[in-house]
Amino acid sequence: MTSPRNSSQQQQPENHRALSSSYYTLLGVHPSATPIEIRRAYRELSKLYHPDTTTLSKAIATAKFQKLNEAYATLCNPDRRQSYDQKIGYSRYHLIQVPTDLNQPYSKNNRSHSSSAYLDPTDRPLSSGEVFSLFLMGLTFIGCILLAIFISLTRY
DSSP, rough: OOOOHHHHHHHHHHHHHHHTTTTTHHHOOTTOHHHHHHHHHHHHHHHHHHHOOOSSSSSHHHHHHHHHHHHHHHHHHHHHHHHHHHTOOOOTTOOOOOOSSTTTTTOTTOSSSOOOOTTTSSSSSOOOOHHHHHHHHHHHHHHHHHHHHHHHHHOO
16 A cells, blocks of 8 residues: 555656646746747747748658647647646646735736736737728728718708
8 A cells, every 4th residue: 555645756757747748848838827928939939840931841840830839729728728737737726826016006007917818918019901900990980970970961
């Protein structure tokens, strides 16, 4: 009969092995990394290993890029990430996340507190196509309002 201490000692190397060959290691982030950190690591590595932009052979680059995509697809989805963490034996429940500044009260204007951990509107600027689309939508909206005013004035 094994004591609880021996079984925990046996399980710890398995967890360490699982973490050393995990998606987190592949992306170069800690298992407690935020979704934004994971996305940034993925973007940097995808530039390095994309088959069209790397100096590696096509077969090696494709294999590495597919593994990178698989890791990112798992870790960017909260449900899949949680089940993956359970599979490799990692638990977030023992982590205590301390607020960055305890002297400042929480306010809506404080950018360190986001309404969602998975969406950060300040992460990237709008592309020129997105700006142009917003411009066209604004023109369309103004045109619709002017048309409604014109129709309402001509009816009476």
